[in-house]
Amino acid sequence: DAGVIQSPRHEVTEMGQEVTLRCKPISGHNSLFWYRQTMMRGLELLIYFNNNVPIDDSGMPEDRFSAKMPNASFSTLKIQPSEPRDSAVYFCASSLQQGGSPLHFGNGTRLTVT
Amino acid sequence: AQSVSQHNHHVILSEAASLELGCNYSYGGTVNLFWYVQYPGQHLQLLLKYFSGDPLVKGIKGFEAEFIKSKFSFNLRKPSVQWSDTAEYFCAVRGYSTLTFGKGTMLLVSP
Numbered sequence: 662d663a664g665v666i667q668s669p670r671h672e673v674t675e676m677g678q679e680v681t682l683r684c685k686p687i688s689g690h691n692s693l694f695w696y697r698q699t700m701m702r703g704l705e706l707l708i709y710f711n712n713n714v715p716i717d718d719s720g721m722p723e724d725r726f727s728a729k730m731p732n733a734s735f736s737t738l739k740i741q742p743s744e745p746r747d748s749a750v751y752f753c754a755s756s757l758q759q760g761g762s763p764l765h766f767g768n769g770t771r772l773t774v775t
Numbered sequence: 776a777q778s779v780s781q782h783n784h785h786v787i788l789s790e791a792a793s794l795e796l797g798c799n800y801s802y803g804g805t806v807n808l809f810w811y812v813q814y815p816g817q818h819l820q821l822l823l824k825y826f827s828g829d830p831l832v833k834g835i836k837g838f839e840a841e842f843i844k845s846k847f848s849f850n851l852r853k854p855s856v857q858w859s860d861t862a863e864y865f866c867a868v869r870g871y872s873t874l875t876f877g878k879g880t881m882l883l884v885s886p
Binding site: 692694703704706709711716717752754758760761763764765766767768769 | 805807809811817818819820821824826827865869870871872873874875876877878879
């Protein structure tokens, strides 16, 4: 299995631009998670989906952030407009829905907003 | 709500020293516990997990962790660390749905 695939690996953009991060979960996994990692805040859960349905988006910082999962094999995280404080590494992870199942992480997208 | 507390932000050891990283959690239901490792510039990888059964769990690369329910703890141990163990280590708890991470412990092993 190829694991969780994220793209792009690196994204550099100017403040005010729209940014779209992409994720392909492991086939057969029915839960998908978006995390953000920064030095100051560590790993923060932004949103997670079960069976393509958003369950908890309370971690999404503000309305500039949105996430979709149109099917079981694809999810996007969009930031519009982007700001310098959004600079971070964004990880996507997938798992089976059961609580004992570990999350498998993608390689992350390092976002830099100038 | 579930939460995780890791005792140390930074740990520095010499090669061959023994390692113990502390982790305490808070969760009211059946708990599933994990340790993840993040090598510099890489993504998180699963070291080990506790789901049920034997409270002493063994993971990859010689790591082990012990679940002590009465202390709400899940400490990570390794008898003899190597330079290649330099990384950040995250303890995490999962209830029914989401995985909550601790702040992480940065381990630096000097050769």
